Amino acid sequence: MSMIMSMMLMVLLGASTSVVNAFTPPKSSSFLAAASRPIQMASSATATSTTTTKAYDWSFIDRVYLITCPNADPDGTRLSTAQSILETVNLKANVTVKPFDTDDEDRIRGCYTSHISVLQDALVDLERSSSSNNNPWDAFVQKVLPPSNNNNNNNKRQKQGQRQRQRRILVLEDNIAATGNLDQAGLDAIQSYADDTSNHWDVIHLAYIPYVPSLTVVREKDRLVKLNCGIGSALGTTAYIITEDAIRILCQQHAAQSYYAAIPDVMAELFPTTRYAAFPTPFLRAPQTKSLVNPQLDELRQVLFRPTITSFVQRILTMTGWSTNQLLPLTIGTLLAVSGISGKMSVEAMTSIVTTGSYQGDAPLPVVAVSFVICIASLALIAQGVLLAPQPPATATNDEEEEEQASSSVIYK
Numbered sequence: 001m002s003m004i005m006s007m008m009l010m011v012l013l014g015a016s017t018s019v020v021n022a023f024t025p026p027k028s029s030s031f032l033a034a035a036s037r038p039i040q041m042a043s044s045a046t047a048t049s050t051t052t053t054k055a056y057d058w059s060f061i062d063r064v065y066l067i068t069c070p071n072a073d074p075d076g077t078r079l080s081t082a083q084s085i086l087e088t089v090n091l092k093a094n095v096t097v098k099p100f101d102t103d104d105e106d107r108i109r110g111c112y113t114s115h116i117s118v119l120q121d122a123l124v125d126l127e128r129s130s131s132s133n134n135n136p137w138d139a140f141v142q143k144v145l146p147p148s149n150n151n152n153n154n155n156k157r158q159k160q161g162q163r164q165r166q167r168r169i170l171v172l173e174d175n176i177a178a179t180g181n182l183d184q185a186g187l188d189a190i191q192s193y194a195d196d197t198s199n200h201w202d203v204i205h206l207a208y209i210p211y212v213p214s215l216t217v218v219r220e221k222d223r224l225v226k227l228n229c230g231i232g233s234a235l236g237t238t239a240y241i242i243t244e245d246a247i248r249i250l251c252q253q254h255a256a257q258s259y260y261a262a263i264p265d266v267m268a269e270l271f272p273t274t275r276y277a278a279f280p281t282p283f284l285r286a287p288q289t290k291s292l293v294n295p296q297l298d299e300l301r302q303v304l305f306r307p308t309i310t311s312f313v314q315r316i317l318t319m320t321g322w323s324t325n326q327l328l329p330l331t332i333g334t335l336l337a338v339s340g341i342s343g344k345m346s347v348e349a350m351t352s353i354v355t356t357g358s359y360q361g362d363a364p365l366p367v368v369a370v371s372f373v374i375c376i377a378s379l380a381l382i383a384q385g386v387l388l389a390p391q392p393p394a395t396a397t398n399d400e401e402e403e404e405q406a407s408s409s410v411i412y413k
Contacts, residue, residue, distance in 0.1 A: 056090040056184055060191040061170045061241065063125055064095045065118045068174040069102045069110075072292050081289075082174040089182055089282070095172070107293040112263045115171065115237060116254050119247045122169045126244055165195055167244040175289040176207070176238050179307040182282035189223035190278055194241070202246035202274040203267060206239035207283040210313040211304065215324045217277075217317040225279045225318055228272075234264035235275070239283040246271060279318055284310050 058064070066086070068079045079097070086092040098118050103110025193199055205227065210217070212233035218226040227235060249270055260266075267275065287305035304310070316327065353359055 053088055053090055054182075056182065056187060058091060058094070058170075058187065060168075060187075060194060062129070062167045063122055063169040064091060064172070065122065065169065066095045066097050066172045066174060067114050067118060068097060068099055069114075069292060070099050072102050073174070078174045078289060081286075082172070082176050085176055085178050086172070089178065091170075102292055108262050109259050111237070111293065112259050112261075112266070115263045116250065118171055119242070120251055123244070123247055123251065126167055126169070164197070166197070168194065168241050169244075169247070170206075170239070170241050171237065172283075173238050173285075175286050176283050177286035177289075177305075177307070179280065179282055179284050179311055181280040181307075181311060186223045186278055186280075186282065189221060190241070193221055193224050193276075200274055201276055202243055202249075202271040203276070204241040205235060205275065205277040205281065206241065207281050207285060208235040208277050208314075209285070210310065210317055211324065213324060215317065216321070217314070218321065219279070219318055220276060223279055225277050226273075227275045227277050229268065230272070231261070231265045231268045233268065234262060235268075235277075236285055237263055237267075238285045246274075280311050280314060 066079075066082060068082070070076075070079075073079055083092050083095070086095055098114070098121070100110070100114040100117070103113065190204060194201065194204065204224070208227060212229060212235065214233050215227065215229040215235075218228065220226045229235065250266065253266065253270060261269070284307060285301070285305050287302045291301070316322075317324070320327075322330070349359055
């Protein structure tokens, strides 16, 4: 039931925002300027691509990976589109593309497996980088010092390590899109928070779904928010930064239990209080990219995953502190109240015209006409939310409840 409520919330908020945007002049889409090489700061003089690239500094990220499925993308459209987006944000040249075949028996398992595989490879890459950067003098001291001193040195090193920067990677999916919210100040805020060893975090989402049930967004810093939700409230895995320690925890969990849930649900279970997000998010799940898991919801995503709509809902959750479970009844109640007031005004105007042959009301006739349109639009939004929301299971068995939770976990894919 919570999933159905969230799906209705998605439709209602999405359609409502579309109406507002229809009367709002569009912002300029050229939010990016010129430059070329990723990870390090670049200058516009080095730009060789026709794609306009901004000199964003991603140097606080140690590795970047892009997950793609070539067998589901025979013409390479998904991958080329994702790479084009990453080029505009100064990331493409340092991205390692990780191809996987789709798991046609279980697409949710396939998504899980691809992410776990990337995290396992990331550990190897991080260790390799660490080994290549080791100081030979440290290795010599380890060999020649007596065991007691050597142990003391290890203890000291461990204490120092607690104050050292936590290595981290950025994982992306080829269904990524840009929101237009990326700027260097936002990246600087993420870096400052991530590098501050007094902050305990495991995941920082650069894209997340604000429509999942029981989600509460709490402002942490100026450009960061804390995400609170449980299993079955999948935030998505389109773009996220994850620490080395969190990677190890996920890999250890996989070694112990293998696949048992969607990857966002596993993260929710293992990191219930240490997941954060950029505010506003610079990326989102692309609305036009076809789903590899549940294509029956593609039409819904085209409405709900528009950058303006997603950013609008995220802002509401952040500014109000409401959970998504609170936002849905408030949205429906507001629409019903608006439609009721507008409908009453319209009925009174029509009654006056029918009985007297002219309009005798206090409100100007154009206002009445607008009220009638608002009434119809509000009722249509509610009807659309009811029609597009998934049907509840026939019987509430445990297996079906688990299946409903799984369904809510894959709307992002």
